[in-house]
Amino acid sequence: MLSGFLRRGVQRARFTFTQQLGEDLLSGAAATLHTQIRMMDDIALDAAKKTAARTAVDQWVTEDTKILGIGSGSTVVYAVQRIAERVWKEGELTDLICVPSSYQARHLILDYNLNLGDLDRNPNIDVAIDGADEVDRHMVLIKGGGGCLLQEKVVASCAKHFIVVADYTKNSIRLGEQWCRGVPIEVAPMAYVPIKLHIEALFGGEASLRMAKVKAGPIVTDNGNFLLDWKFIANREYDWDEVNRAITLIPGVLETGLFVNMAHKCYYGMANGSVKVQNK
Ligand SMILES: O=C[C@H](O)[C@H](O)[C@H](O)COP(=O)(O)O
Numbered sequence: 001m002l003s004g005f006l007r008r009g010v011q012r013a014r015f016t017f018t019q020q021l022g023e024d025l026l027s028g029a030a031a032t033l034h035t036q037i038r039m040m041d042d043i044a045l046d047a048a049k050k051t052a053a054r055t056a057v058d059q060w061v062t063e064d065t066k067i068l069g070i071g072s073g074s075t076v077v078y079a080v081q082r083i084a085e086r087v088w089k090e091g092e093l094t095d096l097i098c099v100p101s102s103y104q105a106r107h108l109i110l111d112y113n114l115n116l117g118d119l120d121r122n123p124n125i126d127v128a129i130d131g132a133d134e135v136d137r138h139m140v141l142i143k144g145g146g147g148c149l150l151q152e153k154v155v156a157s158c159a160k161h162f163i164v165v166a167d168y169t170k171n172s173i174r175l176g177e178q179w180c181r182g183v184p185i186e187v188a189p190m191a192y193v194p195i196k197l198h199i200e201a202l203f204g205g206e207a208s209l210r211m212a213k214v215k216a217g218p219i220v221t222d223n224g225n226f227l228l229d230w231k232f233i234a235n236r237e238y239d240w241d242e243v244n245r246a247i248t249l250i251p252g253v254l255e256t257g258l259f260v261n262m263a264h265k266c267y268y269g270m271a272n273g274s275v276k277v278q279n280k
Contacts, residue, residue, distance in 0.1 A: 071130020
């Protein structure tokens with residue numbers, strides 16, 4: 001009787017062990033598969049960003065382009081690489097002056113040994129090229145996901161043509177369809193609480209202070225300010241021009257990441273390798 005009891009105990013233990021092993025193996029395999037799919041997605045997105053950026057540069061930056069505004073973010077890197085290729089390999093655009101819209105853009109220009117300009121000496125920009133976090137059907141943009149909206153808007157506003165480059169995930173019918181992190185708003189640090197409350201009272205949703213990931217405390221922008229990310233109410237029809245104007249008027253707001261009536265054309269790298277161009 002005792003030996004039967006022991007045998008059943010051993011069998012039960014063996015079954016539990018095998019089941020656990022199977023579950024561990026399965027969840028390990030699922031995690032590996034998940035990582036591989038994410039890596040493939042990242043590769044596809046990078047390829048799309050690159051195609052969009054190179055196409056836009058080749059169509060918009062010509063020998064007549066004297067002053068070029070350089071935006072920020074991961075897509076713009078490919079635009080700068082293409083410009084550098086044309087300057088250093090193809091011997092074109094040697095007099096082109098590049099005006100940065102962020103610390104990152106300034107360093108990209110320096111790293112690729114392009115001519116660095118500024119708005120003091122080059123206030124009239126021929127073309128500005130920049131990325132976007134989301135673009136709606138009216139070509140209203142959300143920008144500032146990387147924290148660089150203020151200088152970007154100034155540079156874009158000085159350009160005759162403002163060209164947006166992005167991958168296919170940025171192309172939406174309505175804002176908030178794909179970009180879920182809200183509208184970035186650059187604010188004076190001492191005013192972030194009243195501004196947050198003011199925005200929420202005016203337009204609903206929730207505005208939260210953007211916190212740093214590997215620094216204690218909030219993100220500090222290139223201009224020494226804080227960022228609020230305003231998660232507006234999904235599916236509500238906002239008049240983005242009105243929203244942008246109203247938020248900009250709140251004391252302490254430096255700039256919003258809503259770019260209304262600014263973009264001239266948007267170039268999207270598509271999943272199939274083609275480029276889609278959106279016009280106003
Ligand atoms: O603050 C960042 C800028 O507005 C970027 O242009 C925007 O976040 C898009 O960046 P990415 O090209 O990396 O998607």
